[in-house]
Amino acid sequence: MDAQALKERIIADEKIGLILEELGMKHIKEKDDYFSCCMPDGNRKNSTVIYKNSLHVDAYTRNILDRYGNSDIISLVTFINGTYFTESIKWICDICGYDYYKNDNIQSGALAWINNMWKIYKEGSQEEDDEFVEPIDERILHYFGRYGNPMFYNDGISYETQWEFELGFDLKYHMITIPIRDEIGTLVGIKGRLYKEILSENESKYFYIQPCAKNSILYGLDKTKKYIKEANEVIVCESEKGVQQLWTMGYKNAVAIGGHKLSKTQVQKLTHLNVPVVIAYDEGAEIGKDEKVDKSFYRNEFNKFLEKQTVYCIYDKTKKILNKKESPSDDPEKWELLYNKYKIKVRG
Structure with a gap:
């Protein structure tokens, strides 16, 4: 789930209070347009304000800005939990009961129209679209096994490293298999490398055995x-x-x-x-x-x-x-x- 879709879902489902509680924020109070609270290790009761309609956060005693200058509920989670950006999104999804890999956002008709027009624009451009990552069944790795190979060893990849990165082998297509995982460790694709040094004109060295949103x-x-x-x-x-x-x-x-x-x-x-x-x-x-x-x-x-x-x-x-x-x-x-x-x- 991308950040914007997550924030829209939080607002629609009124999950701000739950997130603040799970973060360990103190003195949480709900007003008409915002929540006020205190940092888990702080003493000032109204040191942090979270606005309901945007999830913007005013943190008066801490600098929670991310690298893009955002001060919102995601950067607040990142600051308090000490997590990476997407780990923070996953944490919020888990707390709220959302599927991290499903971009099931709630949005107004106007926003839906804008997003649809943007999608059409990107499809007509020369830029490759960034696709949503989808998990695949871990059990597929049992088929390929976990094997080291001399080709990669001769290319400077130790057998210990090959084991660490779960390299296997596809007996049917005679390919080295490279599992592709996202930053939280979920299996999202499998790349194959043809097990031969010299390729014919119509052969590709690499291709995806299991498709992956590589971008x-x-x-x-x-x-x-x-x-x-x-x-x-x-x-x-x-x-x-x-x-x-x-x-x-x-x-x-x-x-x-x-x-x-x-x-x-x-x-x-x-x-x-x-x-x-x-x-x-x-x-x-x-x-x-x-x-x-x-x-x-x-x-x-x-x-x-x-x-x-x-x-x-x-x-x-x-x-x-x-x-x-x-x-x-x-x-x-x-x-x-x-x-x-x-x-x-x-x-x-």
Whole structure:
């Protein structure tokens, strides 16, 4: 459930009081247009005000603003519980009895019309739409098993890492299987890698065995979130394999976008981590048949972030370290050189 849909549902179902109680807020009092209360560890009875019609929060004794400048009931939960943005949404859904994966929002006729027009606009544009994530049955993993493979091992992914990330094998299609989980650990897709080094013209190296809303996922975040916080930095790779390679090297603070370009949802999720971002894309990757990414400075990717967001990129300015389409994480020695010498600050 996205943040706006959740807030509309909270307002319609009058769940503000319940959420405040479960948060441990003190001296909760309901007025005509707002609730007043006190922080769980505070003494001032009216230090926090939550407005019923918008869920905006005035917290007079604490700074609960998120990275986008929002001060609402979600950022209040994030502040008090010390949770990640989407973990806060999941917590609220659990408290209120809502399905986190169902965007069953309540909205006025005017708002419904606006949202519908926006959807039509996006369908007619060239941008890929950010889809809603849907969980899939965990039992499917029993079919693929949990196996290490020498192909990934030779690519710098230890067998321990392969086990950690639940790699398996599809005997029917002869593919390595990579389970895709969202940031709260729910299985939402399965990606396959054809188990052969040399492919024919009509063969694809990767494809989704179980479809996944990849534009809404930061692969690995369920495992790497705590390490991102410890390192105060998130490394962004293109492929799932990059996260696994870096994990093997000891860099456990990485995520992957599953493609060549950041989506709006992925940018939001990275921003809500509230740490510097390091873009570590492959060298000379292509998008489609005609469009190429400017890998020299990743300008379009940088501009997707807020101006105040600190962003770095791994940039081989010598043009001699990485081969074409090589990932910075493919070779541990190259990675150490690039990360320590060619990590360039570009924003913030």
